[in-house]
Amino acid sequence: MKITTRILLLLTGVFLSLILLLSGFIYYASANYSFEDFYKRLEIRAATTAKIYLEDNQDINAIKEVRQSYLEQLPKEEIQIMSTPSGDSVRIKASTLNVPVYFLEEIKKEGSANYRKQNLFYTGIRYRSSDADKDYLVIVSAENYYYTHHIRYLRNLLVSTLVISLVLVLLISFWISRKIVQPLQDITTRVKDISSENLNLRLKSSDHNDELSTLAKTFNDMLDRLEAAFETQKNFVSNASHELNTPLTSIIGEADVILSKPRQPHEYQEAIAAILEEAEKLNKKTQALLFLAQTGYNGKVLKFDKVRIDQLILDVKETVDKIYPANKVLIDFSFLPESPEKLKVKGNEQLLHLALSNVIMNACKYSNNDIVRVSLGASSQQIIIVVKDQGIGIPEDEIKYIYDPFFRASNTKRFEGYGIGLPITRNVVKMHEGEILVSSVINEGVTVEIRIPIGGYKL
Amino acid sequence: MAKTILIPTDFTIESLNVVKGALRQLEEEEVNLILVYSAHLSDCITDLLFFSKKKYLDDLQNAKFKEACEILQNKYASQINAFNFDLFTGGTQGTFQNFLLGNKIDTIFIPKTYRLKSSDKWGFDLLPYCKKSGRQCVEISWKETRNVPEKDKVAELFMMSDPI
Numbered sequence: 242m243k244i245t246t247r248i249l250l251l252l253t254g255v256f257l258s259l260i261l262l263l264s265g266f267i268y269y270a271s272a273n274y275s276f277e278d279f280y281k282r283l284e285i286r287a288a289t290t291a292k293i294y295l296e297d298n299q300d301i302n303a304i305k306e307v308r309q310s311y312l313e314q315l316p317k318e319e320i321q322i323m324s325t326p327s328g329d330s331v332r333i334k335a336s337t338l339n340v341p342v343y344f345l346e347e348i349k350k351e352g353s354a355n356y357r358k359q360n361l362f363y364t365g366i367r368y369r370s371s372d373a374d375k376d377y378l379v380i381v382s383a384e385n386y387y388y389t390h391h392i393r394y395l396r397n398l399l400v401s402t403l404v405i406s407l408v409l410v411l412l413i414s415f416w417i418s419r420k421i422v423q424p425l426q427d428i429t430t431r432v433k434d435i436s437s438e439n440l441n442l443r444l445k446s447s448d449h450n451d452e453l454s455t456l457a458k459t460f461n462d463m464l465d466r467l468e469a470a471f472e473t474q475k476n477f478v479s480n481a482s483h484e485l486n487t488p489l490t491s492i493i494g495e496a497d498v499i500l501s502k503p504r505q506p507h508e509y510q511e512a513i514a515a516i517l518e519e520a521e522k523l524n525k526k527t528q529a530l531l532f533l534a535q536t537g538y539n540g541k542v543l544k545f546d547k548v549r550i551d552q553l554i555l556d557v558k559e560t561v562d563k564i565y566p567a568n569k570v571l572i573d574f575s576f577l578p579e580s581p582e583k584l585k586v587k588g589n590e591q592l593l594h595l596a597l598s599n600v601i602m603n604a605c606k607y608s609n610n611d612i613v614r615v616s617l618g619a620s621s622q623q624i625i626i627v628v629k630d631q632g633i634g635i636p637e638d639e640i641k642y643i644y645d646p647f648f649r650a651s652n653t654k655r656f657e658g659y660g661i662g663l664p665i666t667r668n669v670v671k672m673h674e675g676e677i678l679v680s681s682v683i684n685e686g687v688t689v690e691i692r693i694p695i696g697g698y699k700l
Numbered sequence: 701m702a703k704t705i706l707i708p709t710d711f712t713i714e715s716l717n718v719v720k721g722a723l724r725q726l727e728e729e730e731v732n733l734i735l736v737y738s739a740h741l742s743d744c745i746t747d748l749l750f751f752s753k754k755k756y757l758d759d760l761q762n763a764k765f766k767e768a769c770e771i772l773q774n775k776y777a778s779q780i781n782a783f784n785f786d787l788f789t790g791g792t793q794g795t796f797q798n799f800l801l802g803n804k805i806d807t808i809f810i811p812k813t814y815r816l817k818s819s820d821k822w823g824f825d826l827l828p829y830c831k832k833s834g835r836q837c838v839e840i841s842w843k844e845t846r847n848v849p850e851k852d853k854v855a856e857l858f859m860m861s862d863p864i
Binding site: 573575576577578579580583614616618619620621623625627629634678680681682685686687688690 | 851
């Protein structure tokens with residue numbers, strides 16, 4: 242079912258049931274009121290009649306007068322006065338009056354009672370005359386004109402209002418459902434226009450801060466990310482093919498030159514050595530690529546163990562010492578938490594080692610072996626490793642590309658490398674549910690903050 | 701008996717240097733830390749009706765500041781007995797003296813050159829009150845940094861030069 246129809250039905254249902262409830266209540270309440278009112282009238286009549294017929298006082302005339310001038314004759318009004326029956330005569334009286342026995346019994350017991358037979362209303366009172374100590378029952382019956390006519394009018398009125406309001410409610414619901422669904426339809430038509438060819442198109446978001454504009458905004462954000470991912474993909478292919486192409490070109494060139502004419506053996510040796518070197522470079526690159534693909538793949542099950550981060554940093558320092566003997570890595574453990582529980586993470590040591598050594602070696606490389614500070618601290622949830630160098634930094638507008646494989650910042654031409662380290666590091670940190678933050682000021686240095694959740698190992 | 705120290709704060713990571721310096725100076729001593737932010741209360745009756753000190757102080761702290769505090773607490777776990785935030789709203793020296801008395805403050809640590817920023821228009825500078833209070837008032841100084849990559853990140857805490 243379409244949302245429009247659903248809203249239409251829902252709104253109509255709700256409105257209609259409300260109106261029905263209201264009309265029913267009004268109908269019932271007025272009917273009830275007209276009953277009550279009528280019984281009261283009958284009671285007054287019964288009382289006055291009893292006074293007139295059963296008492297002989299001077300006041301009788303006055304009451305008679307009042308009754309004649311103020312109490313109009315009701316339709317089918319009948320008044321019965323009888324001495325209070327008892328025993329079997331109750332039933333006989335009841336059948337002659339055409340009222341049930343319990344009605345008479347109730348009058349006797351309670352002093353007054355009401356009874357209704359279709360449109361004929363009965364009210365009876367028990368009257369004790371003041372002089373003679375005798376008991377009477379006075380029963381007045383009449384047709385309720387107000388009930389028969391007014392209530393019918395009210396019913397017709399309510400039914401016709403119901404019909405009119407049904408039409409109105411339908412119209413309003415239809416209008417509301419259209420109004421609600423319209424922006425959604427707009428979004429749908431707009432989204433249909435967006436394909437991989439024109440990812441730069443965006444949805445129009447209204448100025449109101451409502452759910453639909455949030456939806457449009459969210460969708461636009463998603464498109465931004467999609468566009469960026471597409472861009473990355475495109476860049477990756479061109480960067481990767483360029484990176485792989487460079488050593489291949491030199492291998493082909495070298496081979497071409499050496500084969501152009503007969504040469505001395507040592508010349509062949511030299512050429513093959515050069516080819517080998519290039520081939521090794523190529524091999525390293527493809528291996529790094531493979532590794533990147535492996536770490537980027539989430540479905541793989543890895544063995545995660547207890548890793549102490551302070552130990553890991555010291556190990557990495559050793560590795561770095563081997564590759565960059567002239568490095569000035571300062572390990573600052575001044576923020577080391579007192580409790581060793583906060584130093585253990587759940588992770589794969591080799592991967593973490595690789596990730597951290599990538600970051601530290603980058604820091605050494607791009608700062609020409611200047612001071613690199615490595616600090617360690619722990620908050621209540623995370624272990625934080627900070628690596629700060631004083632190197633060339635990353636240009637501000639390029640910082641968003643640093644995780645793209647093979648991306649190299651514009652100021653790194655003097656340095657060797659092929660831009661795969663940081664993406665691998667990020668993949669590894671992500672695998673450990675951590676976070677990596679890189680901030681930089683150009684020519685001042687780079688600060689890398691790696692956060693890994695604490696493993697929760699007890700002592 | 702733990703010593704109670706008061707440190708004015710502006711909820712920046714750089715201002716935590718005072719905490720670091722203070723804890724270093726006091727070395728093995730146990731301390732109750734009270735970080736105080738100073739601000740006048742709003743004059744608006746409806747604001748005051750729904751005012752909550754806890755929420756007010758909480759709103760001023762961002763996630764990074766909280767994390768940096770946690771790092772400090774982990775680092776000086778055995779030295780820090782209590783780590784609390786408080787709000788000073790009085791505008792006179794007298795109220796400040798009462799505040800010190802009420803919180804049983806032994807020593808005040810303030811930054812020497814660093815200027816505390818006020819987070820909103822109601823904030824005011826607490827340092828003159830501290831200096832006039834007559835309590836022991838220790839000044840901590842460090843090399844202030846401006847244009848560093850890690851500015852206002854948690855990393856800033858790690859990289860700041862040691863306070864004296």
